[in-house]
Amino acid sequence: MNNNRFWFNLVFSILGGAIFLFIALPLISILLQSTPKNLLIAFTDQDVMHSIGLSFLSAAIATCLGLCGGVPLAYLLARKSFPGRGIIEAIINLPLVVPHTAAGIALLLVFGRRGLLGSWLEPLGIVFIDNIAGIVVAMLFVSLPFLINSSRDAFKMVDCSLEKAAMVDGAGMWRTFWFVTLPLSWRGVLSGMLMMWARGISEFGAVVILSYHPKVASVLVFERFQGFGLNSAIPVALLLVLGSVIIFSAIQGLLSNKRQNHIQDY
Secondary structure, eight states, X not given: OHXXXXXXXXXXXXXXXXXXXXXXXXXXXHHHHSOHHHHHHXXXXXXXXXXXXXXXXXXXXXXXXXXXXXXXXXXXXXXXXXXXXXXXXXXXXXXXXXXXXXXXXXXXXXXXXXXXXXXXXXXXXXXXXXXXXXXXXXXXXXXXXXXXHHHHHHHHHSOHHHHHHHHHTTOOHHHHIIIIIHHHHHHHHHHHHHHHHHHHHHOOHHHHHHOOSSOOHHHHHHHHHHHHOHHHHHHHHXXXXXXXHHHHHHHHHHHHHHHHHHHHHO
């Protein structure tokens, strides 16, 4: 028995360690290849800092917009049975498999100046081409599945009997959702928001087609690499990675503290 446990732990440790190194080594390489001088230059480069700030802001706006419609849709998919639900879930997941350059073309046909919606919105002053609105739309399209899927799975984990008990006690649907369902599923929703935000920051293909300007960080990294070589692109990539790691670490620390407090209260 102990021998089987040893080999089980050994095999899983080797396989898990190999995957961890596969993820960690490229990130460590960026850190090692960037000199303090180049990093300082990147910090003082207004174009670099603006592009990173624009990436973070656009992804945050896209996440907030996705939260408004994605969470209600996730709840319906988790709680309601209706014709075509499987088709809707399949369509929601299509941005995960469609090449993002193709997604950019599809978005251009809808939000471009001659697009299905763009031609109607442009006279109102709403322009998506070479505008932050186009960046947000591109990020929203490619990252929404992460929020919807994570929220749907979180809602499914909530016991329906708790919602029914709240309604028996006199709570309406709105009150039950806000004070029973959402508090019990907030970790899944927050995880989906974090993944959606992160996926938006990393988007390149759809953004570069729909809104090349102003440049987000992913576009600037590619432009620096194409125009000036690897050494010019590394500091920008490093700053983007460091910013993402800091925010991820802060949120993970918050979640860990809340979980620990919940266990102690229990």
